[in-house]
Amino acid sequence: MNETSQDTVSFGYENVTPQEKTRRVGEVFSSVASKYDIMNDAMSIGMHRGWKDRFVKRVKPRPGEQILDMAGGTGDIAFRMADRGADITVADINQDMLDVGAERAMDRPASDETGSLVFTCQNAEEISFASSSFDAYTIVFGIRNVTFKDKALAEAYRVLRPGGRFYCMEFSTTEWSGFKEIYDVYSDKLLPRMGQAIAGDADSYRYLVESIRKFPTMPEFESMIRAAGFTNTKVEPILGGAVAIHSGWKI
Template identity: 70%
Template sequence: MSEQVSFGYEDVDPAEKTKRVGAVFSGVASKYDIMNDAMSGGLHRLWKDQFVRRVKPQANEQILDMAGGTGDIAFRMADEGASVIVSDINQEMLDVGIERAMQRGIDGLVWSRQNAEELTFTNRQFDAYTIAFGIRNVTHIDKALREAHRVLKFGGRFFCLEFSTMNWPGAKEAYDLYSHKLVPQLGQMIAGDAESYRYLIESIRRFPPMPEFEQMIRDAGFVRTKVEPILGGLVAIHSGWKV
C-alpha cells in the first residue's frame, strides 16, 4: 500500500496533497489577510507580534521566513534590521507579499519560491528559521524540520507559530462549533471559497498535539525545545536550537 498523508480529514497520496494544498492557497491568496482578520477577530496580529518578540531578530542576522507568503512575519522582522528571505511554495502568495511590500515602501526583502522539504539554500546559512501557520500544510513535516535544521548555523534558532489544540473546557467546544460551522461560511462570503477554509480548519484538527510536535522537532535534531501555548493552546509557539 502506498504512503498516505492527511489532507484535512482525508488521507491522500503525498503528490495529491501537495497539488491540492497549492490549489487552496492559489485560490485564497488575494483575500488571505482579510480572512485572517475575520476568522481571528484580528488576534492573529497580536500572535504574530508575540511570535516575533520571541524570535528577537537582530540587525545583520540572516533569517529565513518559510511559508512567509504575504509577508506579515517578514515585515515585522525587517523592522528590527534583520536580513530576511521570504520563502513560500506558492507563487501567488509571494506575489501578494511583494505587492504589499511595495505599497508599504519596504525594501531589502528577498522573495524566493521554495519547497520547505527541499530547500535550495546551503548548509548553515541562517541565524534563525521562522514558519508561521504553514507547517501543517507541508506534505512531509519531518522532512521540512530536517531541512530547517540543515540550513541553520550552529547556535541558530527555530521558531514555529501554529494552531494547536485548545484545552480550556467549554471554550474548546465553542471554538469547534465556530470553526467547523462559521469559518467556511466566512470563507464563502469574503473569499468566495468555502471548501478551502473547510480544509484549513480540518488541517488544524489533524495536526499533531503540542507534545507530539515538540518531539518531532527534537527528532529533527533540535535541542532546548519549548512550547508556549496561547489562549489555552488555540495556537502555540514552538522553538528549538541547533547546537
C-alpha cells in the same frame, strides 16, 4: 513510522497520495491568496496581529541577521522582522502568495534601518539554500500544510548555522475546557461560511479547519522538533493551546 514512509497522507479528513496533497494544498492557497490577510483578520477577530507581534518578540530579530521565513508568502511576519533590521528571505511554495507579499513590500516606506527582503519560491521539504546559511528559521501557520513535516524540520535544522534558532507558530488543540467546545462549533460552522462570504471559497477554509484538527498535539510536535536535532525546545500555548509557539536551537 516516519511520515516519509507512508503511502498516503492526510488532506484534512481525507487520505491522499503525497503528490495529491501537495497539488491540492497549492490549489487552496492560490484560491485564497488575494483575500488571505482579510480572512485572517475576520477568522481571528484581529487577534492574529497580536499573536504575530508576540511571535516576533520571541524570535528577537537583530540588525544584519539572516532569517529564513518559510511559508511567509504575504509577508506579515517578514515585514515585522525586517523592521527590526534583520535581512529576511521570504520563502513559500506558492507563487501566488509570494506575489501578494512582493506587491505589499513595494508599498512599504523605505528606511535605512529596515532590513532587506527577498522573495523566493521554495519547497520546505527541499530548500535550495546551502547548509548553515541562516541565523534563524521561522514558519507561521504553514507547517501543518507541508506534506512531510519531518522532512521540513530536518531542512530547517540543515540550513541553520550552529547556534541558530527555530521558531514555529501553529494552530493546535486548546486545552481550556468549555472554550474547546465553542471553538469547535465556530470552526466547523462559521469559518467555511466566512470563507464563502469573503473569499468566495468555503471548501478551502473547510480544509484549513480540518488540517488544524489533524495536526499533532503540542507534546507530539515538540517531540518531532527534538527528533530533527533541535535542543532546548519549548512550547508556549496561546488561548490554552489553540495557537502555540514552538522553539528550539541548533547547537
